[in-house]
Amino acid sequence: MVDSPAGTPAAPRREVAVVGSGYMGGGIAQVLALTGAHVALADVSAAVARQNYERLLAESDDFVAGGLFPEGATGILRANLWAAEDVEQAVRGAAVIEEAVPEVLEIKNGILSRIGAAARPEAIIGSNTSTISIGELAKAVRNPGRFLGVHFSNPAPFIPGVEIIPHAGTDAPAVEAARQLVRDCGKSSAVVRDVTGFVLNRLQFTLFREAARVVEEGIASVEDVDTIVRTTFGFRLPFFGPFAIADMAGLDTYHFSFQSLQTAFPGELAPPTILSDLVEQGKLGTKSGGGFLKIPAERIPDLVAYRNKAYVRLQKLIEELGPPPVD
Incomplete structure (x- = not known):
């Protein structure tokens, strides 16, 4: 162990393994290595792991x-990344292991079984x-409480x-260790239940399904749908999630809009119960001092000022970057 400049022992580097060194796994390995972790890369062979290390x-x-x-990032990566001979060598000394192999149940089960057998019993x-x-994948892992x-x-x-x-x-x-790992990477985490699609893809694919239906029904072109999404409600999303946006719009307005949409889509777009309950209680969002979020009345002017400044700056950034290189 190396002493710190102050003379106190420095904490040992976190040993991490990433199994699957392709585009996704490689990016995760970069993120972890840039935090100072010592990151082993493993893949189907030592040659593939080494090739991806160089990439x-x-x-x-x-x-x-x-x-x-x-x-200096490349120097940090060169010091902290290494290509393992195989999965077993990569995970043997790791405190945290991230599996990032192809999204095929049989492949993941096989790799997770190898990881669980070779890793330290306490490794996350x-x-x-x-x-x-995740519950299905856990069946392949030895000591599944750490998975x-x-x-x-x-x-x-x-x-x-x-x-x-x-x-x-x-x-x-294990949950707290994962959250700490994410914090150390300078990223944000959200803990969600183990259901199909989790939250990210459940929301993302619901939007895509409706966008595809709009095009299939001849309501708008692909280009126009993309324009509407990125220049209207999508423009708000870098700063606010759907509940904050609803609160600022007014939950009574949202409730009325759902009722209108319900006339055309009776089984799909009825007002959600949690929205109806708040409206019935008179909790209409920021204009009533409470809704999904608890925002004190005295903070609402600050929120509105932040929102307006954020939108103006985002538009300036978009103009600075110019249009994306797509037709």
Whole structure:
């Protein structure tokens, strides 16, 4: 152990393994290594792991040149990343292991079985699955209380949110260890229940399904749907989630809109019970001092000022970046 400059012993580096070193797993490995963790990369062979190790370094050089990674990032990665000979070597000394192999149940089960057999009994094991039941995957893991979903989004280095998904038998310390890992990466976490699609993809694919239906029904073109989403309600989403947006719009307004939509879509767009209950209680959002969120009346002017400033600055950023390179 190396002493710190103050003369006190420095904490040992966290040993981490990422199994699956492709685009998703490689991005996760970059994020972890940049925090100072010592990160082993494993894949179907040592050659593939080594090839992806070199790719991640070259990619980092490009990110540094583009101002996306800080100066010196590639040197940090070179010092902290290493390519293992196999899964067993990668996980043997790791305190935290992230599985990021293809989204195929049989492949994941096989890898998780190998990880569980080779890892230390107390090592935390996370899966980056985006849709497969964590409880189902846990059946392949030795000591399943230390297993949970730790779902990064693509591209992992740049998307700041991570879903934490415990299964029914996950131990509480494993959840807190996963949340701490995410915090150490400078990212935000949300703990959600183990249901199909979790939260991220349940919401994302519901939006996509409706967008596809709008196009299929000839209501708008693909281009116009994308324009509407990114320039209207999607424009708010970098700053506020759906409940905060509803509170600011007025829950009575939302309730009336659901009632109107229900006339055309009676089985699909009825007002949600939690919305109806709040409206019946007179809790109409920020204008009544309470709704889904608790925002004191004296803070509402600050909220409105923040909202307006955020939207103006986002529009300026979009104009600065220019249109995305798509037709």
